[in-house]
Amino acid sequence: MSFELILFLALAGLAVLFAVGMLLSENAVHSALFLIGNFGCVAVLYLMLEAPFIGMVQIAVYAGAIMVLFLFVIMLLGAEQTTDTTRRFRWLTGAATVLAASFFSAIVAPIVLGGVVLPTPVQQGAMVRFVHAAGIPNDQAVNLTVSGGSLSEPLVLSDLNFGDVSPFFQLEAGTYNALVQTVDGAPVMPPAQFRVEDGTTGAASVIVFGEFNLDRGTFPMLSLLPQDFTPTAHNSARVLIFNAFGDPSLGLADLGPNQVVDTRRRSALDENGEPVVDDNGQPVQITTMDDPLLVPFTGAFTLSQPATVPSGTSAYALVDEQFNVVKPLFDFNLAQSNEHLIIVAPDYLQFGAGPGRYRPTVLRDPNLSIQLSAPFGSPASIGQVLFTDYLLPVNVVGMLLLVALVGVVVLTRPDTEKQDRRIVRRRKVSRPLTSVISTQTGGSITDEAPKLPQPQSND
Amino acid sequence: MNFSVPTEAFIVLSMVLFVLGAMGVMLRKNAIIVFMSVEMMLNAANLAFVAFARQWMHLEGQVFVFFVMTVAAAEVAVGLALIVAIFRNRNSTNIDALHQMEG
The missing domain is CATH 1.10.287 (Helix Hairpins)
Structure with missing residues (x-):
């Protein structure tokens, strides 16, 4: 039994106890306090249900505002004692209990007996985009034709330049054939396949990579790189490296302000903390890097594990396992809550006449970093x-x-109409009084008396 | 997707709270207590909403809870004002005493 299940059972029992207490309490103030406890328990359950915002609103709005209003009204009216003294509708107790019990069992019985199976959502198909990262002489653009699977007609991406990233396409599960040609129609690589699966693929980049070199007989390849795009914590970014260049293995290091790799030679230690000695009895020296290695070393044509790193702009560098900088990435921005796919690809360079050569380059398409959505329920x-x-x-x-x-x-406005009537009635009462006073005092007051309407009854 | 606490458990708890609230509405005579029971029924419905939102990973469930809370706040304000007005007239919050409208 996990901790969460124990917590749930405790909170659920407490919530039901509070609810029963609210129902049975004779004092309305106690009822309101029991209900606040019930709402607090439910708020913690919301936290368990990945709804922190709803949980906090529950505390603020229900336990805070609404229940304070209830308590205020109870105390304003002085209606604390709620003993039900009326003898009417006694039959309602039994009827209501039967109704409630049947309603409860009608819904809960299938759940408890296992008749209700809540299906877990399976993501249908995947969002797939295409990246051209293949080294082709003279940097020729390619056409990519995707067919098969559930596509009724082939998906053609024409005129993809080196480093281009296509938009995302929604593809159903299935096996797809991809054909890569130059814009002239010459094939660049043998026909390749990639497979999209429900639920596991989610979002992916299909990448064409490798060198097109007839002399060495190497052709580009095609691979599907799954990406999950799940949210990261605040102030962090997720980085994946795809090493499409080949050897050596590459890792991402944060060089810091001095923009050089800080290495240090020291004696190797075994797992017991003892210095390792070689066959001649000399201590073995190894080189370590002081700069943090954000993404571990990734071999040729493999995708690194996603690494969550602090976001920000810094001097990063792709380093090999001897801590030599293969490709500096100065002023590189790892934006927060983004997933960055760093693709190291062979870029074709030609100096003057003769065959060109390839050097590693990092694709700079802005679509390779994707803004992640906020965490669920935040x-x-x-x-x-x-x-x-x-x-x-x-x-x-x-x-x-x-x-x-x-x-x-x-x-809640005071009843003004009733007050007006009261004033009118008072004037009617006062008229005989003025006439009485005027008749008793006589003189000038009786002269003013005819201005007033004469009272009906003068006795 | 495997949850350590299954969604069904939350639904059962939500039903328990809802039925308790419904019994409060039917059995209690004090208008304020009846009102509190209505709030508890709304809260039980909210719990089911949030549980299903997690089950399907859809945010719409939580958004609806937000709307239900807003409507509940408005309803409580108006309802309590009505109770105060009735209490001013009849000096009682017993709902059995309020039968002017019976046919």
Whole structure:
């Protein structure tokens, strides 16, 4: 039994106890306090359900605002004692219990007996994009033709230059054939295949890489690099390296402000902390790097494991296992909450006449770094949904709150009409009084008396 | 996807709270307690919403909880104002005493 299950059972039991306490309490203030406890338990359950924003709103709005309003009204009215003294509707108790029990069992019985199977969502197909990272003499553009799978007609990406990244395409699960040709129609590589699977692939980059070299008989290859694009923590970025250049193995190091690799020679230590000695009894010296290695060394034509690194702009470098800088990446920005795919590809260079040669280069297409969505259930993600897809409902709910505010003011306003009537009645009563006073004092007051309407009854 | 606490457990808890709230609405005579029971039913529905939102990894469930909370806040404000107005007239919050509208 896991810790979370124990926590759930404890909170669920507590919530039900609070609910029963609220129902059975004779004092309305105790009922309100029990309900606050119930809401607090449910708020913690929201935290367990990956809904931290809803949990916090539950505390602030329900336990904070609404229940304070309840307590305020209870104390304002002085209606704490809620003993049900009426003898009417006694039959309702049994009827309500039967109704509630049958409703409860109708929904819970299938769940408990296992009749309800909640299917887990499986992502259908994958988002796939295509990257041209193959070294082709004279940097020729290529046409990429994808067919097979669920495609009714082939997907043709024409005129892809070296380093180009296509938009994402939604592909169903299946096996696809890819054909890469130069824009002249000459084949660059043998027909290749890649496979998209439901649920496991998600999002992927299909990359054409390798050198086209007739002399050495090497042709580009095609590979599918799965990427997950799940959210990262704040102030961090995720980096993957695909080493499409070949040897040597490459790692990503953060060189820091001095922009050079800081290495240090020291004696090798075995796992017991003892110095390692060679056959001649001399201590073995190894070289270590002081700069942090953000992405571990990645061999030829392999994709590194995703590494979560601190975001920011710094002097990074791709280093080989002897800590030589293969490709400096000065002023390189690893933007926060982005997933960066660093592709090291052979770039064809030609100096003067004669055959050219390849040197490693890092593809700089901005689409290779993708902004990741905010974590599920976080305030940022909910705000994003509320203010894009649900902007109209948000405004309607805001209007509703405004109408409720006005309604409350109208409902609780003192009854002014009744007061007016009371004033009129008092004047009617006072008229005979003035006439009585005027008749008793006489004189000038009786002169003013005819201005007033004469009272009906003068006795 | 495997959760350490299955979604079904949250649904059962949500049903328990909902039925308790419904019994409160049907059995209690005090209007304020009835109102609190309605709040508990809304809360139980919210719990089911959030549980299903996690099951399907869809944010819409949590967005609807947000709307339900907003509507509940408006409803409580108006409802309590009504209770105060009725109490001012009849000096009681017993809902059995309020039967002017019976046919």
